[in-house]
Amino acid sequence: MPSMTNPTADLFGTPLLPGLAYRDALIDLDEEAMLIARIDEQDLAPFQFQGWLGKRLTRSFGWHYDFDTSQFGATDPLPDWLLPIRQRAAAFAQLPEEALVQALLIRYDPGAGIGWHRDRPVLEHVVGVSLGVPATMRFRRRKPGGFDRVAVPLPPRSVYHLSGEARHDWEHSIAEMEVTRWSITFRSFTASARPGRR
Numbered sequence: 033m034p035s036m037t038n039p040t041a042d043l044f045g046t047p048l049l050p051g052l053a054y055r056d057a058l059i060d061l062d063e064e065a066m067l068i069a070r071i072d073e074q075d076l077a078p079f080q081f082q083g084w085l086g087k088r089l090t091r092s093f094g095w096h097y098d099f100d101t102s103q104f105g106a107t108d109p110l111p112d113w114l115l116p117i118r119q120r121a122a123a124f125a126q127l128p129e130e131a132l133v134q135a136l137l138i139r140y141d142p143g144a145g146i147g148w149h150r151d152r153p154v155l156e157h158v159v160g161v162s163l164g165v166p167a168t169m170r171f172r173r174r175k176p177g178g179f180d181r182v183a184v185p186l187p188p189r190s191v192y193h194l195s196g197e198a199r200h201d202w203e204h205s206i207a208e209m210e211v212t213r214w215s216i217t218f219r220s221f222t223a224s225a226r227p228g229r230r
Contacts, residue, residue, distance in 0.1 A: 051196030
């Protein structure tokens with residue numbers, strides 16, 4: 033069921049951040065436990081960025097981005113256990129299931145977070161599922177003299193969708209965590225970057 037309160041809107045329902053959609057409880061507790069166990073079974077590796085190793089551990093399916101070469105390449109297809117979650121994430125985001133061509137699994141061990149960034153320009157929709165413990169997704173957009181800022185709570189089992197302004201005009205980050213957290217992020221390519229386009 034959707035949350036009774038929407039952290040992405042004010043008291044009058046006006047979006048705090050156009051292009052950001054959210055709901056609680058995309059999955060139940062048993063599904064969450066299964067997904068966490070499945071993620072921990074994977075061959076997770078430290079996030080790599082131009083020779084630097086991050087604290088968060090990751091595994092990509094469908095497509096993998098190499099920050100050293102700035103290129104996407106095909107990798108293992110999404111496993112069967114991820115497909116029902118992708119289906120629900122796509123339905124929430126009102127997207128065709130097959131549009132979400134990449135899945136990124138992340139385990140944030142204590143001390144791990146993710147710095148300010150925008151996803152690669154070739155990526156369009158970003159749909160994330162938060163697992164394990166609460167977190168806060170922070171958004172910022174530069175303005176004269178500083179930044180506009182928005183903070184969105186991500187309870188366990190919740191889902192968010194970034195598109196439009198929230199996706200392209202704002203950076204986002206998650207502060208370092210003191211306890212372990214997991215996430216699954218599905219992404220689509222822009223129309224011009226879709227594999228197989230000629």
